[in-house]
Amino acid sequence: MLCWSCRQPASGHFCPSCGKIQPAQATDYFSFFSLPRKLNIDLPSLEREFYRLSRKLHPDLFARGSAQEQEWSTEKTSQLNDAYRTLKDPIARTGYLLELEGVKLEEQSRSATDAARQTGAEKKQVVPPDLLEEVFELNMQLEEMRMNKQVGEDDPNIVRDLQQAQQHFEQKLNELTTELQNDWNEWDALIPAGSTEPQDQQARIRVRDKMVDLLNRRSYIRNLVRDVNEALS
Amino acid sequence: MAYSNKVLDHYTNPRNVGTLDKSSVDVGTGLVGAPECGDVMRLQIKVNPETHVIEEAKFKTFGCGSAIASSSLATEWIQGKNVEDALKISNTDIVKELSLPPVKIHCSVLAEDAIRAAINDWKKKHPEAHAAAAQSEVNQAEVNTTA
Ligand code: FES
Numbered sequence: 355m356l357c358w359s360c361r362q363p364a365s366g367h368f369c370p371s372c373g374k375i376q377p378a379q380a381t382d383y384f385s386f387f388s389l390p391r392k393l394n395i396d397l398p399s400l401e402r403e404f405y406r407l408s409r410k411l412h413p414d415l416f417a418r419g420s421a422q423e424q425e426w427s428t429e430k431t432s433q434l435n436d437a438y439r440t441l442k443d444p445i446a447r448t449g450y451l452l453e454l455e456g457v458k459l460e461e462q463s464r465s466a467t468d469a470a471r472q473t474g475a476e477k478k479q480v481v482p483p484d485l486l487e488e489v490f491e492l493n494m495q496l497e498e499m500r501m502n503k504q505v506g507e508d509d510p511n512i513v514r515d516l517q518q519a520q521q522h523f524e525q526k527l528n529e530l531t532t533e534l535q536n537d538w539n540e541w542d543a544l545i546p547a548g549s550t551e552p553q554d555q556q557a558r559i560r561v562r563d564k565m566v567d568l569l570n571r572r573s574y575i576r577n578l579v580r581d582v583n584e585a586l587s
Numbered sequence: 588m589a590y591s592n593k594v595l596d597h598y599t600n601p602r603n604v605g606t607l608d609k610s611s612v613d614v615g616t617g618l619v620g621a622p623e624c625g626d627v628m629r630l631q632i633k634v635n636p637e638t639h640v641i642e643e644a645k646f647k648t649f650g651c652g653s654a655i656a657s658s659s660l661a662t663e664w665i666q667g668k669n670v671e672d673a674l675k676i677s678n679t680d681i682v683k684e685l686s687l688p689p690v691k692i693h694c695s696v697l698a699e700d701a702i703r704a705a706i707n708d709w710k711k712k713h714p715e716a717h718a719a720a721a722q723s724e725v726n727q728a729e730v731n732t733t734a
Pocket of ligand 1 (some may be wrong): 621624625626650651652653654689693694697
């Protein structure tokens with residue numbers, strides 16, 4: 355691409371020759387920060403880059419520029435904020451990558467239901483049945499504890515039960531986080547130096563699907579942690 | 588978010604919350620979850636062994652208001668229906684009845700899943716129900732070919 359202003363080759367947010375802001379483009383969040391699609395991200399340097407770009411792209415700096423430059427700076431600033439918010443959070447980042455990789459996390463369950471209705475076959479649950487059993491059981495227990503707590507506010511036994519449950523769920527969440535870290539490493543190892551995406555397509559899909567499965571399981575545990583914290587507060 | 592009146596009604600006054608005996612041969616249990624939000628729902632049916640009519644339905648949902656309303660409505664709808672008719676209920680019927688907004692569609696999907704899962708579980712305990720359904724299909728096919 356050539357810079358719109360000085361006609362020298364340009365890439366990135368600013369022309370390397372004349373320094374002018376370049377047109378805003380539809381781009382994914384990784385590319386916005388010129389990062390490969392890797393899941394291990396160095397957060398301090400992401401943060402530094404975020405602040406650097408916020409300053410340089412700030413619409414105030416373009417108050418005397420052309421209408422187009424003003425528009426680009428506004429547009430890029432909003433992309434920058436979205437990109438940073440998503441990439442700095444490990445779970446949001448993973449979910450976002452999976453979306454880029456063609457997974458529709460929101461729709462997977464619904465399409466499985468549609469398929470089951472048409473064929474009359476049993477719907478494949480997206481998480482293993484024994485996890486559902488366990489989560490349901492834990493929810494039942496938690497409900498009972500919460501009701502007991504309402505009745506006998508200060509009963510130390512109930513508080514102790516809840517605290518044990520809290521520890522248990524948090525430990526599970528931690529286990530999933532460790533598992534996710536392993537998947538991240540596996541994914542990142544698929545991306546050769548100098549390239550932005552995995553080249554081995556089979557492995558790419560395999561690791562991707564592992565992470566989908568993990569995020570699905572995680573959402574149930576996360577709810578339990580949330581509920582038990584609420585009950586204890 | 589604003590819930591429709593029907594949702595509020597089912598949410599504040601849910602019908603048929605409870606448990607049936609999981610181990611009874613006439614009881615089917617469906618336990619399903621929505622990975623989008625991490626909510627879980629259990630729906631149980633008690634089926635008349637002769638007529639295959641659902642005599643009783645109970646549910647327990649850990650989830651949002653729309654999921655509770657959807658499962659409450661689902662139990663109301665399937666009681667008195669035979670299992671094959673109950674299988675015809677789809678999540679869009681629930682969405683319409685409760686006026687659920689698009690972000691809450693997955694909650695109705697959960698209720699449809701729960702009905703199907705409960706009926707499948709019951710059918711597993713009653714292989715002859717499969718045979719009956721298959722037989723009626725065969726009869727249907729014969730009617731079609733002779734026509
Ligand atoms: S938000 Fe989870 S079922 Fe409604």
